[in-house]
Amino acid sequence: xxxxxxxxxxxxxxxxxxxxxRGITLDIAPGEQVLVLGSSGAGKSTxxxxxSGVIPHSVVAAVDGSVTVGGSDTRDSSVVxxxxxxxxxxxxxxxxxxxxxxxxxxxxxxxNRGVDPAAISGRIDAALAAAGVGPLRExxxxxxxxxxxxxxxxxxxLVAEPAVLLLDEPTSMLDAEGxxxxxxxxxxxxxxxxxxxxxxxxxxxEFAGRAGVGGLPQRSIVLDAAGAVAADGxxxxxxxxxxxxxxxxxxxxxxESELDAVFGAAFGAAAGTVSGATRDTAxxxxxxxxxxxxxxxxxxxATIASSTSASSSGAPVLSTTGLAVSRERRPRRSxxxxxxxxxxxxxxxxxxxxxxxxxxxGAGKSTxxxxxxGLLAPAAGVVAGARAGMVFQNPEHQFVAHTVAGxxxxxxxxxxxxxxxxxxxxxxHGLAELADxxxxxxxxxxxxxxxxxxxxxxxxxxxLADEPTFGLDRRATIGVMAAxxxxxxxxxxxxxxxxxxxxxxxxxxxxxxVAHGRVVSDGAVFDVLRDAAALEAAHIELPPLxxxxxxxxxxxxxxxRALERLDAExxxxxxxxxxxxxxxxxxxxxxxxxxxTARDAGERSDDPATLAAAP
Amino acid sequence: MTAADSAHAATRLxxxxxxxxxxxxxxxxxxxVSLALLFVFDPFTSAALYVIALVGVVAGSGIRPRVLLLGxxxxxxxxVGLVLVNAxxxxxxxxxxxxxxxVTEEGLEVGAALGLRTLVIGVLSLGFxxxxxxxxxxxxxxxxxxxxxRVTYAVLAxxxxxxxxxxxxxxxxxxxxxxxxxxxxxxxxxxxxxxxxxxxxLLVVSLRRAERLAxxxxxxxxxxxxxxxWRPVALxxxxxxxxxxxxxVLATVxxxxxxxxxxxxxxxxxx
Numbered sequence: 001x002x003x004x005x006x007x008x009x010x011x012x013x014x015x016x017x018x019x020x021x022r023g024i025t026l027d028i029a030p031g032e033q034v035l036v037l038g039s040s041g042a043g044k045s046t047x048x049x050x051x052s053g054v055i056p057h058s059v060v061a062a063v064d065g066s067v068t069v070g071g072s073d074t075r076d077s078s079v080v081x082x083x084x085x086x087x088x089x090x091x092x093x094x095x096x097x098x099x100x101x102x103x104x105x106x107x108x109x110x111x112n113r114g115v116d117p118a119a120i121s122g123r124i125d126a127a128l129a130a131a132g133v134g135p136l137r138e139x140x141x142x143x144x145x146x147x148x149x150x151x152x153x154x155x156x157x158l159v160a161e162p163a164v165l166l167l168d169e170p171t172s173m174l175d176a177e178g179x180x181x182x183x184x185x186x187x188x189x190x191x192x193x194x195x196x197x198x199x200x201x202x203x204x205x206e207f208a209g210r211a212g213v214g215g216l217p218q219r220s221i222v223l224d225a226a227g228a229v230a231a232d233g234x235x236x237x238x239x240x241x242x243x244x245x246x247x248x249x250x251x252x253x254x255x256e257s258e259l260d261a262v263f264g265a266a267f268g269a270a271a272g273t274v275s276g277a278t279r280d281t282a283x284x285x286x287x288x289x290x291x292x293x294x295x296x297x298x299x300x301x302a303t304i305a306s307s308t309s310a311s312s313s314g315a316p317v318l319s320t321t322g323l324a325v326s327r328e329r330r331p332r333r334s335x336x337x338x339x340x341x342x343x344x345x346x347x348x349x350x351x352x353x354x355x356x357x358x359x360x361x362g363a364g365k366s367t368x369x370x371x372x373x374g375l376l377a378p379a380a381g382v383v384a385g386a387r388a389g390m391v392f393q394n395p396e397h398q399f400v401a402h403t404v405a406g407x408x409x410x411x412x413x414x415x416x417x418x419x420x421x422x423x424x425x426x427x428x429h430g431l432a433e434l435a436d437x438x439x440x441x442x443x444x445x446x447x448x449x450x451x452x453x454x455x456x457x458x459x460x461x462x463x464l465a466d467e468p469t470f471g472l473d474r475r476a477t478i479g480v481m482a483a484x485x486x487x488x489x490x491x492x493x494x495x496x497x498x499x500x501x502x503x504x505x506x507x508x509x510x511x512x513x514v515a516h517g518r519v520v521s522d523g524a525v526f527d528v529l530r531d532a533a534a535l536e537a538a539h540i541e542l543p544p545l546x547x548x549x550x551x552x553x554x555x556x557x558x559x560x561r562a563l564e565r566l567d568a569e570x571x572x573x574x575x576x577x578x579x580x581x582x583x584x585x586x587x588x589x590x591x592x593x594x595x596x597t598a599r600d601a602g603e604r605s606d607d608p609a610t611l612a613a614a615p
Numbered sequence: 616m617t618a619a620d621s622a623h624a625a626t627r628l629x630x631x632x633x634x635x636x637x638x639x640x641x642x643x644x645x646x647x648v649s650l651a652l653l654f655v656f657d658p659f660t661s662a663a664l665y666v667i668a669l670v671g672v673v674a675g676s677g678i679r680p681r682v683l684l685l686g687x688x689x690x691x692x693x694x695v696g697l698v699l700v701n702a703x704x705x706x707x708x709x710x711x712x713x714x715x716x717x718v719t720e721e722g723l724e725v726g727a728a729l730g731l732r733t734l735v736i737g738v739l740s741l742g743f744x745x746x747x748x749x750x751x752x753x754x755x756x757x758x759x760x761x762x763x764x765r766v767t768y769a770v771l772a773x774x775x776x777x778x779x780x781x782x783x784x785x786x787x788x789x790x791x792x793x794x795x796x797x798x799x800x801x802x803x804x805x806x807x808x809x810x811x812x813x814x815x816x817l818l819v820v821s822l823r824r825a826e827r828l829a830x831x832x833x834x835x836x837x838x839x840x841x842x843x844x845w846r847p848v849a850l851x852x853x854x855x856x857x858x859x860x861x862x863x864v865l866a867t868v869x870x871x872x873x874x875x876x877x878x879x880x881x882x883x884x885x886x
Contacts, residue, residue: 054834058830078833080838080839088830092827097775097831098768098771098772098775098835099771099772101750108835108837109835110843111843113836114840114841114842117843117845120843121845141775142778142779160836373793375792375793392789396819396820397783399816400812400816455794
């Protein structure tokens with residue numbers, strides 16, 4: 001008897017031409033774990049909302065077919081009633097935490113299910129311990145960091161032991177240590193009481209950890225761009241059959257599957273000696289074909305210019321001396337020392353250089369960027385240099401105008417020069433067709449491109465970016481990387497923070513690692529990535545692919561070239577695919593009340609109340 | 616009860632006598648005293664009640680002097696305004712003349728009464744706020760005043776949203792300042808329009824957060840029955856004695872001031 005039955009379900013949102021999901025039929029057995037794959041806008045989050053009952057009860061949508069969860073039809077049971085069977089972990093941790101203290105937050109699902117009060121305290125402790133945040137029990141939720149909030153929300157989703165666990169990008173906010181904690185909490189729950197799990201996740205390598213594909217749910221469902229089930233079966237088989245299409249569509253895949261797909265086709269036959277049988281047992285980096293293919297990609301650097309040839313020359317455009325940074329503000333007439341999160345920062349940034357800022361959650365990366373941007377006063381020391389531009393983690397915080405074109409032209413003098421600049425930036429960033437759209441209505445990847453383009457319009461010598469690829473699918477990530485690379489090629493210095501070391505290794509010239517309140521490593525990006533002690537101090541784990549390339553490719557330019565070539569496998573990798581995606585999004589968007597594209601891409605947006613409020 | 620629970624209970628017990636009283640009882644008493652004061656229009660009764668309330672709050676809640684003083688500021692402001700308006704505008708026996716303005720005895724008296732009434736309500740509210748935990752208040756209002764769960768948790772979730780507002784506001788102001796023009800001192804220019812834009816961004820961000828919070832509360836099963844309460848708020852005989860004591864003091868003061876002939880009701884307004 002299935003715990004979730006989805007029977008011939010199609011979902012259409014009002015004022016959207018095409019359905020988001022069509023003809024979905026699925027059974028999920030008790031204890032079965034399922035990974036949902038698909039590009040942005042394919043309807044992954046919509047599928048989770050169908051199972052939780054949020055669709056159709058809280059989000060208006062036309063639903064054909066029936067969804068049964070734990071024996072109740074979701075049309076007849078409210079979200080509250082369905083919650084007896086369903087636990088939900090939403091993307092944004094601040095949305096998952098409702099009450100003033102952690103203990104009360106975790107107690108709420110138990111109280112609601114009528115658990116004996118005498119048993120509640122012990123279960124709070126157990127759930128927090130399983131999520132690796134036992135010591136946070138008496139903390140106020142307002143004081144939690146993003147990563148802590150996400151783990152508390154996970155504990156709240158797990159504590160009542162729901163028969164179905166819905167996980168919508170559970171690791172998006174987390175550093176390596178946080179991902180490990182989330183992974184082990186989910187594994188512990190699965191081992192303890194065997195819930196059915198439906199997982200939507202961009203960061204599959206991080207989520208799976210060293211176990212690789214074996215660390216992922218054993219069953220996978222692929223949603224195609226039209227919202228139909230393109231594949232449903234054992235994860236290894238589904239990935240083997242569909243990885244190529246998923247890569248082309250811009251999805252993140254486990255790197256082994258990506259490599260098998262890329263090199264299975266291109267090199268499997270050429271390698272000759274590799275028999276089919278061998279390929280079945282040796283996947284990913286264990287496969288000779290993959291190794292040979294990666295080395296062949298890397299070797300191209302000798303013949304084709306790669307983007308590592310950075311021109312980080314000339315006088316620094318930004319430099320710090322004895323800088324200490326803190327979010328606290330010194331009260332007037334007080335000489336009490338502040339408590340800086342980072343101290344003793346000596347840091348020069350040169351024109352055309354791309355610098356990655358690495359560190360654990362809460363290490364002070366965002367505070368440092370805000371200080372470099374001149375938005376926070378230094379706690380000590382000085383920041384010298386011209387005024388820097390900055391792109392924030394959530395693009396919505398930056399938006400000030402009611403059209404994309406207005407957003408990009410904001411703060412510039414009106415005139416033909418500005419008009420020409422805006423037109424050029426719209427073109428450069430694949431936004432021309434969206435020029436008249438409201439920025440808040442775009443998908444996550446589009447919002448990010450608008451925020452970058454709007455900052456670039458000011459032509460500052462330094463561009464700072466806080467997690468610029470956070471929550472994006474692979475195509476959008478590649479688009480942002482291309483924009484930053486172009487910016488640097490024009491002579492602007494770029495400093496960005498990131499948890500994604502593959503992006504860092506593909507994009508950055510230089511890396512700076514912060515940990516324990518100071519800079520622990522600063523140098524050429526591949527030297528820093530080889531600095532095991534610094535990475536250890538910052539709780540940073542190298543992705544296996546990057547680690548293998550660093551160990552096996554002789555030159556840094558080769559490592560960079562191999563990573564760039566892998567990115568080139570995504571669609572046509574560039575403008576053509578971007579435009580195709582933008583066109584599809586624009587068509588679907590029309591006047592979408594609820595934009596599933598945006599949901600998938602990291603910002604839950606476009607709620608009608610908000611848009612109605614937009615003048 | 617586990618060790619952690621007793622530790623939690625211990626921190627509460629270590630709190631002030633007022634913190635240990637039932638939040639609903641305190642809330643109702645605050646309401647009753649405020650209501651009774653609506654019928655008192657002489658400064659002597661109000662002054663006596665203010666002194667008693669002040670002593671009671673300081674002794675009962677252990678409020679820090681700084682918090683007490685700062686908390687008084689808005690109420691003192693309103694009180695001074697009430698005295699001035701009444702003293703200058705109310706007809707009656709003139710005690711002083713400031714240019715064209717007459718200060719009347721009746722005006723001073725009514726103004727002082729109203730001002731002191733504001734201070735009584737102010738100091739009692741301060742005592743209530745510093746001695747009452749938000750979650751306990753909401754739990755207690757649900758348990759003892761039959762307030763619906765959807766209301767009490769909506770208030771708590773709303774409080775969370777409010778707690779986040781300063782941080783969001785700061786972020787938005789920073790994000791907007793990056794692209795703002797600079798003033799003559801080299802700082803990002805800010806004006807009414809910039810505030811408006813930041814306000815709109817805050818509205819958008821907050822509405823989305825509120826929507827997500829609502830879904831989160833539902834998906835945690837808020838509204839299922841039967842439900843239990845992890846740490847129910849006690850309603851004890853001590854709370855009853857506390858309520859009786861407060862009401863007795865109120866009645867005694869009113870009776871005494873009536874006996875002394877200083878108690879005035881709303882009839883003074885008719886003059």
